[in-house]
Amino acid sequence: MERIEASIKEYNYEKAIEDSHSLISLAKDADDQYFVSRAYNKLGHVYLNLDDSARARKNYTLGLEYARKCNNDTLLMHSYNYLGNIYSEIPESIDKGIDYYNKGIALAEKINDPVESIVPRANIGWTYMDNGQFEKAYPYINESLNTIDSTKDYYTKKERLDYLYSQLYMLHGRYYSHKKEYDTATYFFENSIRLAEEDSLILPVAEAYYEYAEMLEQKGDFEKAYRAQEKYTEYNSMVFESEKLRQMEIANARFNLNGYRRNLELAEKEKEYQEEIINKSKEKVVVMILSTLGLIFILVFLYKVNRDRQNLIGKLKDKNRQYKKAKDEAERLSLLKTRFFSTVSHEIRTPLYGVIGLTSLLLEDESLKKHKGDLRSLKFSADYLLALINDVLQMNKMESNEVKLENVSFKLKDLLNSIVNSFEFTRLQNKNEIQIEIDENIPAFLIGDSVRLSQVLMNLVGNAMKFTERGKICIVARQIECDGEYSKIYFEVEDNGPGIPESKKKVIFEEFSQLDNSNYSYQGTGLGLPIVKRLLRLFDSKIRLDSKEGEGATFSFSIKFKIDNSKKELPQIKEDVVESFNSTRTILVVDDNRINQVVTKRVLSKKDFQCTVAGDGEKAIELAKTNHFDLILMDVNMPGISGLEASREIRKFNKEIPILALTAVEVEEIREEILTAGMSDIIVKPYDVQQFYQVIYKHLSLKRLPENV
Incomplete structure (x- = not known):
């Protein structure tokens, strides 16, 4: 049996047929129905490889008959599966093929051997799927996968187990792709590809990449579809080369097999009809001519296949160019969208800083008590608008994977x-x-x-x-x-x-x-x-x-x-002590927006801070050189010298003073630049007033506070 199998793998079909017939004769002489059945099944494999489905079906049927005679359940299940493969490939006999598969499954259940039911179940699912009946296919492929999971310890060869997993994962991927459940489909396709590539299963990996590319294109992920299609092309080329070699060997084997069959027939007839030797010689000539014509036909067929392949490769290249163009355009539009949201964020947050800040200050003004309800509504509306901006920007960032x-x-x-x-x-x-x-x-x-x-x-x-x-x-x-x-x-x-x-x-x-x-x-x-x-x-x-x-x-x-074990809870500072301490502290406020200047100055004045205002970066540098300040609040985006440039200049002659960045831009977009410029911390506009005070207190030195605080 091993010799026959080796001949089939080496495309030596003439030798495989000769050894199979020898085995049939020996087994029949020994009345061994088991080996007769196996030999007929091997002959069926040979003729199936030779694309002679009629002879393959005939030998598989004989194998089934002898399997029944010897009452071997394993042989019966294999014979049912082989015949199921033959009939399910023919559209007119699909139901008959599925009937054979079901007979094999029923027999496996009867003898309580779930392992033997895996392949026929998977074949039923595959048949239904190839005919567009995905919902009928799913129970079969799912049951096959569950059975493998529960019985994988019975497999002695890892290659066989990986092959089954790879094929079933690919079928699951096709099913979930049809259902448009793309994440689940991706999981199964990627696992199918991984297992097939690990064991160099060229045809299964080519099939998996083809279906995976189709799913990605359907999903709209053109970049990944392009890469998967490239992989499919690579493996399909290997399959094509292997198939071309097989077809050449088949053509040669058919030539030789016809001669072998002719010699076999002559040997059998020679015992009874010696006078017909001359006629048989003529038949040999006819067979050789027909075989030559068959070889010519195969060569023409291979030429056509190669030409079609070149056409397909050309179409694939055109598709790939389209995918790349679409990808580049999508990336360009995504970048434009990100820039637009960033600009809109800054332009809206800057006036909101004035609205929220002034409203917060007016709410604390006792003389405006009768307008407090209106002011709260105004602040709520501004806070709602700010929350809306933040939500839209946050969703945009997460879609761009920038968070x-x-x-x-x-x-x-x-x-x-x-x-x-x-x-x-x-x-x-x-x-x-x-x-x-x-x-x-x-x-x-x-x-x-x-x-x-x-x-x-x-x-x-x-x-x-x-x-x-x-x-x-x-x-x-x-x-x-x-x-x-x-x-x-x-x-x-x-x-x-x-x-x-x-x-x-x-x-x-x-x-x-x-x-x-x-x-x-x-x-x-x-x-x-x-x-x-x-x-x-x-x-x-x-x-x-x-x-x-x-x-x-x-x-x-x-x-x-x-x-964070490095920090401990600090005691609360008494309010009156903080206020007396603030009165001795001076803060430089740098902002080009007049409304923002007023808001920031009034917020700080509430806590008795002494404030000086600079309208641009150049004036801020000059004031920082000639005056003593305990802290600087620096707007980042200003015309002329920006807050970042001004901070770098101040750090050249004063490395100790805290410089806090005031910005309406998203922190993640500018954090690295701010810290590199020498700034100590960041306050995003518009800010919560209490949090604003906390950041100020954090960066002011508390050494001058009395000990009883």
Whole structure:
């Protein structure tokens, strides 16, 4: 048997047929039905390789008959599968082929041998899929994959196991591609390709790359489709060369086999019909002529195949050029969009700084008490507009993969209190109550991206506030793991609002998707929860939603932070001491916008800071040289000498003074430039007044404070 198999692999079909007939004769003489059946099956393989499906079917049928005679279940299952392969390839006999496959499966189930059911099940699925019946195909390919997973320890040859996995993964990829579930399809295609490439399975890897490229093109990912198509072309060329060699060998084998069959027939007839030798010689000439004609036909066929291949390669190159052009255009449009959003961000945030700042100051003016409601509405509208800008910019950045986490030290308690304070107007408007529960075991200082965490919580609290009226919102922070170096914290935002219907639980995490809201004064953009989902992905975390309609909603997630053991909680500074201390401090405010100058100066004057104003970078350098200042607030974008250039010049003669950058540009876009220019910290306009004071106090030296503070 091994000798026959080796001859088939070497395309030595004449030798394979000769050895198979010898084995049939010996087995029949020994009355060994088992080896007779196997020999006929080997003959079926040879004729199938020779594209002689009629003779292949005949020998497979004989193999099945002898398998039944010897009552060998394994032989029967193999014979059913071979005949299933023959009939399923013919459109008119697909049902008959599937019937043979099912007979093999039924026999495997009868003898409780799940391994033998894998191949016929996969073949049924493949047949249905090739005929466009994907839903009928899926149960078969899925059951085959599950069976392999549960029985893979029975396989002694890793190559055989990898081959089966590769083919089944490819079929799953085709199925999910048809369903347009592209992420799942990508997973199966990539695993199919990996296994096939590891074992140098050229034909399976070519098939997998072809289907993968088709899926990527359907998805619209033209760049990856282009690369997959290149790989398909590479492996298909190898398949073509192998097939060309096989066809040449087949042509030669057919020539020789015809001669072999002629000699065999002559030998058998010679015993009875010696007088017909001359006639048989004529037949030999006819056979040789026909074989030569057959060889010529094959050569012409190969020439046509090669010409068609060249045409396909030309079309592929044209397609690849189109893909590249589309990719370049998409990248150009993405860059233009990013630049547009960055410019719009700066141009809108700059006037908003004046609106929010002046409104905050007017709210503190007791003489305007009767206008306090209007001023709160004005500040709310400005804050809402700022939140809208931030949401759109955040979504744009995440789509461009520009968001990266920062690692800075922060105090969780202060962050949560700041978030609650920012919703005070909305809380009063909707008559809600906010409750904060912070676990006392949470370390005072943590290291992580406090800005992204704040964005997550702001969106969740804002969402709860928007949909809840005369209700209660609870914010929970609880430590669930701690090893001295890292602390894992569980966050929860709960409300007792209208809740979320089961049918909407997935929809709300999609961009621009909203639920019906009775609070018509606050409709939102539908970006909050999608932003939360994407930001938490950066933290290696997931958002969880528990809600029943009419019973409120609870959003929760967990994040692991590094503990900052280098910092300790500082005692609170008495307000009167701080104010007397501020009166001795002078601050240089550098800003080219007159309204922003007024706002910044008035905010600082509230805490009795002494302020000097410079309208451009050149004047700021001159004042810093000739006067003593304890701190400089420097606008980054100014005409003439920018804030970055001015900071570099000041650092040449004063390396100690804190220089804080004031900017309306997104921090991530300019952080590296700011720090390289020698600036100490960044304040993004428009800012929260209390956070603004905290940054100022942080960078002012506290050595001159009395000891009793």
